[in-house]
Amino acid sequence: MGRIVESGADAVVTKSIGLVPRKGHPGPVLTTSHGGVINAVGLTNPGIDAFIEEMKVLKDKKVSVVLSIFGNTVEEIVEVARKGVQLKPAAIELNLSCPHAEIGQIAHSPDLTRKYVSAVRDEVECQIFAKLTPNASDIISVGKAAEEAGADAVVAINTLKGMKIDIYQMRPVLGYKVGGLSGPPIFPIAVRSVYDLSQALNIPIIGVGGVSSWEDAVEMHLAGASAIQIGTALIEGLEVFSRIKKGVTKYLKEMRIANISKIVGAAWRSTI
Amino acid sequence: MTMENLMGNPRSVKVFEIVRETEDVSTVIFNIKDSDFNFKPGQFLMVWIPGVDEVPMSISLWEPPKVGITILPIGEATESLTSLQPKDWIGIRGPFGSSFTLESQKALVVGGGVGMAPLRPLVYALLKTEAKVTMLIAAKTKQELIFFKEFSQLPVETFTLRTSTDDGSEGFEGLATDAAKEILKENDFDTLYTCGPELMMHGLYGLAKDRKVLFQASLERFMKCGCGICGTCAMDPTGFLVCIDGPVFTGNYLSKISEFGKYHRDAVGGKKEF
Numbered sequence: 001m002g003r004i005v006e007s008g009a010d011a012v013v014t015k016s017i018g019l020v021p022r023k024g025h026p027g028p029v030l031t032t033s034h035g036g037v038i039n040a041v042g043l044t045n046p047g048i049d050a051f052i053e054e055m056k057v058l059k060d061k062k063v064s065v066v067l068s069i070f071g072n073t074v075e076e077i078v079e080v081a082r083k084g085v086q087l088k089p090a091a092i093e094l095n096l097s098c099p100h101a102e103i104g105q106i107a108h109s110p111d112l113t114r115k116y117v118s119a120v121r122d123e124v125e126c127q128i129f130a131k132l133t134p135n136a137s138d139i140i141s142v143g144k145a146a147e148e149a150g151a152d153a154v155v156a157i158n159t160l161k162g163m164k165i166d167i168y169q170m171r172p173v174l175g176y177k178v179g180g181l182s183g184p185p186i187f188p189i190a191v192r193s194v195y196d197l198s199q200a201l202n203i204p205i206i207g208v209g210g211v212s213s214w215e216d217a218v219e220m221h222l223a224g225a226s227a228i229q230i231g232t233a234l235i236e237g238l239e240v241f242s243r244i245k246k247g248v249t250k251y252l253k254e255m256r257i258a259n260i261s262k263i264v265g266a267a268w269r270s271t272i
Numbered sequence: 273m274t275m276e277n278l279m280g281n282p283r284s285v286k287v288f289e290i291v292r293e294t295e296d297v298s299t300v301i302f303n304i305k306d307s308d309f310n311f312k313p314g315q316f317l318m319v320w321i322p323g324v325d326e327v328p329m330s331i332s333l334w335e336p337p338k339v340g341i342t343i344l345p346i347g348e349a350t351e352s353l354t355s356l357q358p359k360d361w362i363g364i365r366g367p368f369g370s371s372f373t374l375e376s377q378k379a380l381v382v383g384g385g386v387g388m389a390p391l392r393p394l395v396y397a398l399l400k401t402e403a404k405v406t407m408l409i410a411a412k413t414k415q416e417l418i419f420f421k422e423f424s425q426l427p428v429e430t431f432t433l434r435t436s437t438d439d440g441s442e443g444f445e446g447l448a449t450d451a452a453k454e455i456l457k458e459n460d461f462d463t464l465y466t467c468g469p470e471l472m473m474h475g476l477y478g479l480a481k482d483r484k485v486l487f488q489a490s491l492e493r494f495m496k497c498g499c500g501i502c503g504t505c506a507m508d509p510t511g512f513l514v515c516i517d518g519p520v521f522t523g524n525y526l527s528k529i530s531e532f533g534k535y536h537r538d539a540v541g542g543k544k545e546f
Binding site: 001002003015021022023024026027028029030031032035036037041044045046047050054057166168169171173175183184232234235236 | 273275278282284318320323324326327349363496497499500501504508509510511541
């Protein structure tokens, strides 16, 4: 994480942390298909207590940390959040939508989403982000439920449920069989989700899903994202952050736009 | 680079042959026909054993199209690998990671146990550059010395074989580090290359530093993706990734890694002391 900060990211989102240590799924935990990555890591993490210890090494680095957490029950996620605030994170992101773990179903349902978000809202003071899934039949209703329950922002989108089958071995490649598709192939779906959500909600949208170039970043902002997360594109190296920032800065200058906030959601504002 | 390239061009291959190296250790050999499959000594593959797991394995044999990995069964995945039969399918990705550099003129190569795996292609590559190579194969007993027969029959003048066993059943009696200390006293080397138990490598690192000999070691950590995205193999405090910054690290790199010789991490990321 220290390396990510040094490479130009403004904030770092942790891997999702749960209440107790979790091994995750057997390998292979990731594979590739159609230019994307399909992963079924399975929320591997050392548990919140051990994680708090680990985070001490980052104390001297001035870094905004968004702590991503999950829980199998409302009580569990509340406890992780209560412990997690000790780290004084810039925000807590609720992973309600991992497609290759039991918690994947939460953000399919507006009611469940409302329960999880409001329970954490009642417990902690800090900013809360709710991470949504495009696998839900109606992402807008889920987003609205998160907003009503007190989320400060929504993060869209999590990975899409997918599968890769090896044609010689005639079986799914991933140990868990099903995984979450990320990377360039999901970018248009992320753009559509952000475009819809940002019109329906009053809280900011954090855009994520397949962003790998400055053009993607601009498009995501135009769709309505106030900030952008990058994951899969890191496979090409940590330079991705500085490359995107440089490209976006140049674009803004060329287009004579004062700052990025001027274009957030411009794609739908211009057509209304 | 395409996503396929970055993820090591996943492909399935059929096991061609299993060679038993010692009572426990076997080499699994398969054919790779692609002409774009390049390898440098020290690099590794992610090997998928269907229905079991995917694990990192050093390449121990490189005679295209024949490629091999050498396995000591220590867990579910490695046990399944050593019980494979010819014509069974496995999946491979890679090769991944850094490699040993071949600038040495006079090299000491120290392999402890199954740590011999990546050193076999290294020794052949060094001998091709006309470097003088002394290899120390170390194990608990004579029966556990890996590639002993192969290297003891190597008819190359620039190559010297030494052995050490904990029980003295072959060569030097005692630890590999003590055997290496003796060898370093008798000879001048410019580089010490090693792979094996981390405490052994840590001891050798100290010896090399004292004698101002360059040092390169191949490290092992729990790994999931092999290609620099999951962070499982990140080392403290620098965040160097064993899968892409390593597995081969120079002494200079190792001096910055505080966990070297002290601890590694288990499947959930918890610290485990050596």
